[in-house]
Amino acid sequence: xxxxxxxxxxxxxxxxxxSPGLEDAPAWERWAAAPAPLATEGHPAAAFLPAMLRxxxxxxxxxxxxxxxxxxxxxxxxxVRTVFATRHGSINESIELLHQVVAQERLSPTKFSHTVHNAxxxxxxxxxxxxxxxxxxxxxxxxxxxxxxxxxxxxERDPATPVLLVTSDVPLDATFxxxxxxxxxxxxxxxxxxRAGDGPGxxxxxxxxxxxxxxxxPDAAEFLRSLLAGEARLALGRFGWTxxx
Amino acid sequence: xxxxxxxxxxxxxxxxxxGADPESVWRGLLAGEPAxxxxxxALVPGRRLLVGxxxxxxxxxxxxxxxxxxxxxxxxxxxxxxIEAPVRAALARHGAARVGVVMGTSTSGVADAExxxxxxxxxxxxxxxxxxxxxxxxxxxxxxxxxxxxSGPAFTLSTACSSGARAxxxxxxxxxxxxxxxxxxxxxxxxxxxxxxxxxxxxAVSEGVTNPCSRNRAGLTxxxxxxxxxxxxxxxxxxxxxxxxxxxxxxxxAPDPTGAGAEAAMRGALAxxxxxxxAIAYLNLHGTGTPLNDAMECQAVERVxxxxxxxxxxxxxxxxxxxAAGALEAAFCWLVLAQSAPGVLELPPHCFDGERDPELPAxxxxxxxxxxRVEGPARVMTNSFGFGGNNCTLVLERS
Numbered sequence: 258x259x260x261x262x263x264x265x266x267x268x269x270x271x272x273x274x275x276s277p278g279l280e281d282a283p284a285w286e287r288w289a290a291a292p293a294p295l296a297t298e299g300h301p302a303a304a305f306l307p308a309m310l311r312x313x314x315x316x317x318x319x320x321x322x323x324x325x326x327x328x329x330x331x332x333x334x335x336x337v338r339t340v341f342a343t344r345h346g347s348i349n350e351s352i353e354l355l356h357q358v359v360a361q362e363r364l365s366p367t368k369f370s371h372t373v374h375n376a377x378x379x380x381x382x383x384x385x386x387x388x389x390x391x392x393x394x395x396x397x398x399x400x401x402x403x404x405x406x407x408x409x410x411x412x413e414r415d416p417a418t419p420v421l422l423v424t425s426d427v428p429l430d431a432t433f434x435x436x437x438x439x440x441x442x443x444x445x446x447x448x449x450x451x452r453a454g455d456g457p458g459x460x461x462x463x464x465x466x467x468x469x470x471x472x473x474x475p476d477a478a479e480f481l482r483s484l485l486a487g488e489a490r491l492a493l494g495r496f497g498w499t500x501x502x
Numbered sequence: 503x504x505x506x507x508x509x510x511x512x513x514x515x516x517x518x519x520x521g522a523d524p525e526s527v528w529r530g531l532l533a534g535e536p537a538x539x540x541x542x543x544a545l546v547p548g549r550r551l552l553v554g555x556x557x558x559x560x561x562x563x564x565x566x567x568x569x570x571x572x573x574x575x576x577x578x579x580x581x582x583x584x585i586e587a588p589v590r591a592a593l594a595r596h597g598a599a600r601v602g603v604v605m606g607t608s609t610s611g612v613a614d615a616e617x618x619x620x621x622x623x624x625x626x627x628x629x630x631x632x633x634x635x636x637x638x639x640x641x642x643x644x645x646x647x648x649x650x651x652x653s654g655p656a657f658t659l660s661t662a663c664s665s666g667a668r669a670x671x672x673x674x675x676x677x678x679x680x681x682x683x684x685x686x687x688x689x690x691x692x693x694x695x696x697x698x699x700x701x702x703x704x705x706a707v708s709e710g711v712t713n714p715c716s717r718n719r720a721g722l723t724x725x726x727x728x729x730x731x732x733x734x735x736x737x738x739x740x741x742x743x744x745x746x747x748x749x750x751x752x753x754x755x756a757p758d759p760t761g762a763g764a765e766a767a768m769r770g771a772l773a774x775x776x777x778x779x780x781a782i783a784y785l786n787l788h789g790t791g792t793p794l795n796d797a798m799e800c801q802a803v804e805r806v807x808x809x810x811x812x813x814x815x816x817x818x819x820x821x822x823x824x825x826a827a828g829a830l831e832a833a834f835c836w837l838v839l840a841q842s843a844p845g846v847l848e849l850p851p852h853c854f855d856g857e858r859d860p861e862l863p864a865x866x867x868x869x870x871x872x873x874x875r876v877e878g879p880a881r882v883m884t885n886s887f888g889f890g891g892n893n894c895t896l897v898l899e900r901s
Contacts, residue, residue, distance in 0.1 A: 302722075343639060346660075351696070358695040359619045361547040367698035368817040370754040370890075373608065374639055374660035379890030382751040388763060390747030391892055392668055395639035396657035402658035410675030414745060414774070436634040463599065463654065472515070494663060495599075495653070 725821020
């Protein structure tokens with residue numbers, strides 16, 4: 258059993274990220290050296306998906322599945338547990354359904370199925386043949402940090418099985434965008450986390466004292482920047498990450 | 503294997519079609535009649551549906567938190583208000599930063615967003631009372647935390663019908679990790695046009711009362727409600743001792759017909775609690791009354807427990823409250839343990855038309871007025887199987 262280290266520790270065994278124009282690891286290394294706001298338009302081809310599934314994928318689903326599959330070796334796909342963190346989820350697609358409800362029109366059962374908050378989780382499990390525990394969450398500006406925390410709860414219940422944390426969002430539709438001040442960007446970040454293993458370990462605490470909204474890119478990208486820069490400490494709002502020695 | 507750290511479900515607040523306090527809900531569960539369901543003609547155009555609507559008046563969201571003012575948050579507030587004293591005591595004892603919030607929902611404030619969109623059709627802009635904080639899923643946990651003045655981690659889980667069960671599982675882990683000294687956890691869901699029309703489009707909604715395990719079952723009855731628990735890392739009282747989780751990896755809107763995912767969740771919960779199957783005295787079924795759910799769930803239950811375990815679905819009494827169902831049914835199990843005298847468990851009956859499906863295993867469906875004897879600790883289990891293929895089973899224990 259690979260259970261050692263404190264209950265608040267997770268090692269990043271592997272990562273994978275995608276944003277328009279930042280589509281492989283070298284591109285993200287260059288971005289981390291000179292970070293800038295993320296692009297808002299565009300989504301990955303997700304050519305690894307079966308054509309029928311791919312056709313039904315929303316931009317968010319393509320981002321999530323690209324980040325998820327990119328962080329996993331083929332043999333790991335059915336074995337990891339998963340946490341999907343997204344502030345807005347499928348809200349953009351729900352807007353069309355809400356207009357239909359208000360207009361008393363019939364809903365498409367497929368579109369309804371693909372707009373629930375755990376749609377990407379369900380589609381990942383189907384595409385990966387994965388029957389392990391899975392969670393989907395949202396926590397407003399703390400969504401990335403709470404996704405990490407939820408992944409730690411999985412490691413608390415079973416320290417021996419790695420957890421794939423996927424954080425992803427797309428820019429909110431104009432219907433609501435003015436109501437939500439936040440860094441915009443289309444992105445997906447997959448982090449394969451484990452209690453122990455090869456890869457930097459981080460201890461999470463609640464003494465972050467970070468400045469909220471301090472930078473014009475999403476928290477998930479800021480974590481990746483800090484990871485690639487090898488920083489000893491990162492604070493995002495009240496959440497703090499300290500790199501284990 | 504070392505024993506898990508204790509996790510006490512120290513206080514419960516609950517609201518649903520049966521009432522707005524634990525006593526009323528408990529009486530309604532034992533009565534075992536769908537008498538509190540009501541007909542609704544507004545949710546789905548051209549259809550008259552029986553639903554489990556909350557008819558008790560809900561508290562108003564305080565003016566200082568007006569941006570959160572929607573029916574779903576009022577539902578959560580109705581449950582929270584019932585545990586306010588012990589939560590305030592925990593806040594005073596441990597400090598706001600040590601109290602976390604984990605909530606589940608599948609609807610958040612969609613019902614109020616629909617009103618905002620109706621206003622938009624008439625007036626050209628979203629209703630002035632609307633705020634995105636009502637609609638976004640993270641808004642529920644943020645509201646609960648702001649209302650209580652808790653400043654520990656606060657997040658909302660949304661895995662469809664297993665959301666409420668998952669919230670309790672995550673809360674227990676936050677305590678075990680030592681990141682919180684108390685967690686308020688539960689769920690709230692509200693009847694709304696989006697979800698009702700979505701399930702109607704999937705042909706999953708029954709015309710009349712849902713009829714679980716019957717040969718005549720024809721879909722689910724939707725409902726709404728909220729449950730809120732205070733979880734503390736201390737022994738005694740009623741403990742959350744088992745969590746089992748799995749995914750279906752089968753289809754977005756249908757479970758694996760073999761019940762393999764349901765079986766894995768139940769076996770996982772038993773293993774987590776360190777129990778053999780015969781240690782469980784009662785199982786609250788997911789029991790939605792859809793042909794596929796009941797078929798796969800009954801097979802899975804038979805494989806894990808045989809056919810002698812007392813089981814019932816409480817969804818004919820309250821409707822299926824989706825994102826809140828897992829927390830509500832954990833609340834029903836908590837009431838079974840809290841309200842029964844030592845050595846005996848009074849059980850909510852399985853309400854249906856009495857025409858068992860001969861294709862299903864002949865499970866022991868709880869009859870009206872039935873109770874089971876228990877020696878030593880009493881343990882009960884509840885199943886929640888989410889749309890999208892997300893399963894979570896919990897075990898509760900009274901020593």
